Amino acid sequence: MNGKVKVVAFVCENHAFAALRSISEAGESVPESIQLIKLPCTGRLDTAHLLDALRLGADGVIIVGCLEENCYHDVGSMLARGRVERCKAILKDISIEPERIEMINSASVNGKGLLLKLRQFEKRLFDLPKSPLKGGIK
Amino acid sequence: MIIGERKPVSEIVAMLIGKKRILISGCKTCVAICNAGGEKEVAELAAALRLASERNGYDWEIEENVVERQCEKEWVREIEQKIISADVTLSLACGLGAQTVAGLYPHKEVYPGLNTTFLGVPEEQGVWSEECLACGDCIIHTTGGICPVSRCAKSMRNGPCGGSSDGKCEVNLEIDCAWTAIYDRLKLQGRLDLITAYIEPKDWSKSHSGGRRKIVREDLLIPPTDRSDLEGKK
Secondary structure, rough: OOOOOEEEEEEEHHHHHHHHHHHOOOOOOOOOOEEEEOOOHHOOOHHHHHHHHHHHHEEEEEEEEEEEEOOOOOHHHHHHHHHHHHHHHHHHHOOOOOHEEEEEEOOOOOOOHHHHHHHHHHHHHHOOOOOOOOOOOO | EEEEEEEHHHHHHHHHOOOOEEEEEOOOHHHHHOOOOOOOHHHHHHHHHHHHHHHOOOOOOOEEEOOOOOHHHHHOOOOHHHHHHEEEEEEOOOOOOHHHHHHHOOOEEEEEEEEEEEEEEEEEEEEEEEEOOOOOOOOOHHHOOOOOOOEEEEOOOOOOOOOOOOEOOOOOOEEOOHHEEEEEEEHHHOOOHHHHOOOOOOHHHHHHHHHOOOOOOOOHHHOOOOOOOOOOOO
């Protein structure tokens, strides 16, 4: 894919968001392609949110949750993982690349690792064929 | 409750090709509790179908709706205009809900968005299991409150059979043997005499095997009102 990509990132406001904040505190920045949407917990996400984000113009959707064993709401990250897997199955079933949706988990102190994963996801989207959806940037 | 499972989206897409206005209608009762056809599942399917429509240029107009109980005419009539204005109603209710819509509006097409799977109970979050076959002749007072008709693969009345091993069923080792469970339950209750008591062969005519069943309660029927005296015709 040429040009820019648009990524929507649904981010838990607890440990995961602290990790994002630590990226800028370390003098680095989150890739410009990523639009952040802060949530009280990734467990609040519904599958429709993820699918709608793709239809409305995102080339990829990433969910940034806390570590499953350290979720502020106990099971939020785990529930989000299940919904991400469900969305991937739906995308595959309708011939859209499931790689366009991903979940990553981060500890609040691991901004560096999180930034690396965000960049890897952005690169993955560049490597995918042009999105078949009108909203996607090409 | 009635347990259902959404059909694969690709199967639903194949049903809808050639249609334009699609009403997805869920139900807030059983299928909402088993996470197959409630508000969230309607939203999910709508999102998936909109994606498929955009992906393949189907140009679908999709409307979402969830009725209180799709198996009851009164609730379905509340969305009459939506059903009439759609080319097709995609029901995310059980087969009863879908057929209620189809029966009320016989000139309109109604498609099933989910497969009605069984009568069951939630075991834990995300797990449901079959517990009743609606056979029309319940005997669980003799089997420790466990239904051998639905939970035994052979629906045996006098079990277990020779295929029971280590508490598992020969049909599938993932399935617990119903009669082992019955034995354990009766033992717990001090009623093991019941395990050796002979149970008569089942009268399957009371089940679906006897044809479509119908219950009529005369005491609940409302007779047609004679309005002629009110209208001064007498």
